[in-house]
Amino acid sequence: MSVQLRETAQALAQTLWREHTVYRERSGGVVIRGEHVKRWISLAPAGGRDEILVRAGRILDGGTTAPARAEAVVSLSTETVQLAATCRRLLAEAASGPTSAASRPAAPHQATNSAARKRRSAGARGFGYWVIVACVVGIAALSIYGASVPS
Incomplete structure (x- = not known):
């Protein structure tokens, strides 16, 4: 099944993206990465004999992959065009939602660090303000x- 899965992934990758990387996962699945679109697709054996689990997600800044945001179980005997349509739907679902770190909710420890950073930057702005005031004075x-000293 892994040979058939890899062949399916190669055909699918060429259908979806001109630029792509296909590689095998440790679990036996195959991953297709589209760096230029910042998305990935994973094909893995599912519970059934002729079924694969198709998952889609985003590639984060720095090249790490975010967890899958959409998934579907598809027959491995499905034509490449139909499989590509399913993948496009999953990729659209993966693209929806927050895409930047600023729009994602922060983890509790990140929120604390973020608040501390804001306090530090506010303190730095306050110090800079007082330096400017002292210079002007x-x-x-x-x-x-100089105007009051006789020459």
């Missing part, structure tokens, strides 16, 4: 002193 004082 110093220049004004020097101007007044």
Whole structure:
């Protein structure tokens, strides 16, 4: 089945994306990565003899893969065109939802770190403000002193 799965993945990859990478997972499945679209598809044996589990997800910045966001069980004997249509639907589902770190809810420890970063940056802005005020006051004082000293 793994040979048939790899052949199916190769044909599917060429149908979906011009640029792709196909590789075998440790679990016996096959992954198709589309770096240019930041998406991946996984084909793995499912419970049935002629069934495969098709999963789709996103590729995060730095190249790591996010967990699958959509999945479906499909017959391995399905034509490549029909399998590609299923994959496109799953890829569309995987694309929906938050896509950036700013729009995703933060984990509890990340929220704490984020709040600390905001406090630090607010403190840095406050310090910079006072430096500017001190410089302006110093220049004004020097101007007044220079105007009051007889030459």
